[in-house]
Amino acid sequence: MTINTKFTETFGVEHPVVQGGMQWVGRAELVAAVANAGALGFITALTQPTPADLANEIAKCRDLTDKPFGVNLTILPTINPPPYDEYRQVIVDAGIKIVETAGSNPAPHLPMFHDNGIKVLHKCTSVRHAVKAQSLGVDGISIDGFECAGHPGEDDIPGLVLIPAAATKIEIPMIASGGFADGRGLVAALALGADGINMGSRFMCTVESAIHQNVKEAIVAGSELDTEMIFRPLRNTARVASNAVSREVVEILNRGGQFEDVKDLVAGSRGVKVYEVGDLDAGIWSVGTAMGLINDIPTCADLVARIVADAEEIITGRLSGMLESEQEENVA
Ligand SMILES: Cc1cc2nc3c(=O)[nH]c(=O)nc-3n(C[C@H](O)[C@H](O)[C@H](O)COP(=O)(O)O)c2cc1C
Numbered sequence: 001m002t003i004n005t006k007f008t009e010t011f012g013v014e015h016p017v018v019q020g021g022m023q024w025v026g027r028a029e030l031v032a033a034v035a036n037a038g039a040l041g042f043i044t045a046l047t048q049p050t051p052a053d054l055a056n057e058i059a060k061c062r063d064l065t066d067k068p069f070g071v072n073l074t075i076l077p078t079i080n081p082p083p084y085d086e087y088r089q090v091i092v093d094a095g096i097k098i099v100e101t102a103g104s105n106p107a108p109h110l111p112m113f114h115d116n117g118i119k120v121l122h123k124c125t126s127v128r129h130a131v132k133a134q135s136l137g138v139d140g141i142s143i144d145g146f147e148c149a150g151h152p153g154e155d156d157i158p159g160l161v162l163i164p165a166a167a168t169k170i171e172i173p174m175i176a177s178g179g180f181a182d183g184r185g186l187v188a189a190l191a192l193g194a195d196g197i198n199m200g201s202r203f204m205c206t207v208e209s210a211i212h213q214n215v216k217e218a219i220v221a222g223s224e225l226d227t228e229m230i231f232r233p234l235r236n237t238a239r240v241a242s243n244a245v246s247r248e249v250v251e252i253l254n255r256g257g258q259f260e261d262v263k264d265l266v267a268g269s270r271g272v273k274v275y276e277v278g279d280l281d282a283g284i285w286s287v288g289t290a291m292g293l294i295n296d297i298p299t300c301a302d303l304v305a306r307i308v309a310d311a312e313e314i315i316t317g318r319l320s321g322m323l324e325s326e327q328e329e330n331v332a
Contacts (some may be wrong), residue, residue: 001110016196021072125153167193183310212278224292
């Protein structure tokens with residue numbers, strides 16, 4: 001049995017499961033493993049230092065899978081912005097057919113992607129941004145709740161409200177994101193009106209995720225309580241693992257410190273060391289509250305198969321077993 005939704009139909013994937021863009025983590029090995037498992041993975045464009053490196057990473061991924069995969073383009077306000085146009089050109093030239101946009105308004109990028117037959121899945125953290133993106137003509141929405149790793153926005157609305165609130169207003173395919181890790185989550189997302197799920201933290205903790213084993217073991221050992229929200233006072237909140245560095249950042253900013261005061265602590269060059277050498281206190285690293293639901297390090301194939309099988313069992317077993325027809329009630 002498979003679970004068919006508006007999302008699987010529109011985006012041409014077998015299962016309604018997505019691996020969203022992940023800085024330093026969304027590389028070819030993981031994305032290909034996700035694709036081979038029948039789900040949709042995204043290479044993270046800006047993890048590659050140059051547009052030429054992105055072209056190589058896409059080629060590497062193609063060597064590892066003949067299934068569809070996409071590229072995530074995260075557009076964040078930075079002092080020295082990366083050459084977004086050049087990354088976008090590489091995506092088009094490489095023949096990629098699905099892009100995940102995130103971080104800000106996708107409008108400047110849509111004409112070029114659509115002119116080249118590329119479907120755009122836009123990730124955002126509020127109903128108003130989802131509605132706006134739909135009106136701009138994106139092909140799908142990924143609605144990311146307060147539970148998520150990375151940037152949850154500033155509204156603090158968890159998925160239980162955010163997903164159905166968005167589903168009421170979104171007609172195009174919509175996937176739910178933030179806090180999903182298993183079959184129960186997939187069924188819940190479908191029940192709330194979504195057409196599938198997006199997961200970051202869960203896919204980060206798989207065999208094929210090319211990060212240090214210490215990080216994966218820390219995720220397995222960690223609970224839903226072990227994250228920090230940094231940059232809250234700067235209104236650029238990011239949910240990251242709780243460690244010596246993130247706790248110091250929270251403390252400095254809560255005392256009235258400015259970005260300059262934490263700039264060195266949050267440097268990407270420090271964060272990437274966590275993943276590369278496995279020193280969990282080397283810098284900032286992203287993970288979400290879904291950590292409390294992650295208890296193993298499976299292959300992507302096993303993970304996706306398990307999520308889909310568990311979801312089917314919950315729908316056809318546990319949930320349908322709760323239904324009683326009126327006739328049966330009368331007899332009883
Ligand atoms: C290590 C890590 C890095 C991330 N980096 C990005 C990124 O660069 N761009 C982006 O759009 N989302 C990023 N995210 C967010 C994920 O794509 C996804 O939306 C989020 O992880 C969903 O929440 P979950 O972790 O509870 O599944 C990142 C998540 C993680 C865990």
